[in-house]
Amino acid sequence: MVKLCPQCGLHVHRSRAKNFREKLIRLFTRYKAYRCHECGWRGWIVDDVSRRFVDRRKQLRVILGVLTTVMLALLVIYVIRTR
Ligand SMILES: [Zn+2]
Numbered sequence: 001m002v003k004l005c006p007q008c009g010l011h012v013h014r015s016r017a018k019n020f021r022e023k024l025i026r027l028f029t030r031y032k033a034y035r036c037h038e039c040g041w042r043g044w045i046v047d048d049v050s051r052r053f054v055d056r057r058k059q060l061r062v063i064l065g066v067l068t069t070v071m072l073a074l075l076v077i078y079v080i081r082t083r
Pocket residue numbers: 005006007008009010036037038039040041
């Protein structure tokens with residue numbers, strides 16, 4: 001499915017997520033980052049042909065990663081405070 005630039009109307013290309021916040025947006029919403037090579041526009045467009053199953057597995061991986069980080073942080077705080 002071809003996406004068009006809202007500024008100049010030409011084809012846009014998928015843009016990589018630049019940081020963690022953008023990765024979260026990409027994983028938990030149906031928005032994908034796009035960039036226009038003609039005018040330099042960059043923004044988010046709803047991707048209505050996203051494969052839900054693949055997205056679910058990615059979401060699970062991110063949730064597990066965040067949970068692991070939180071658990072480790074809590075463990076560190078616990079160790080520091082009980083010294
Ligand atoms: Zn453009």
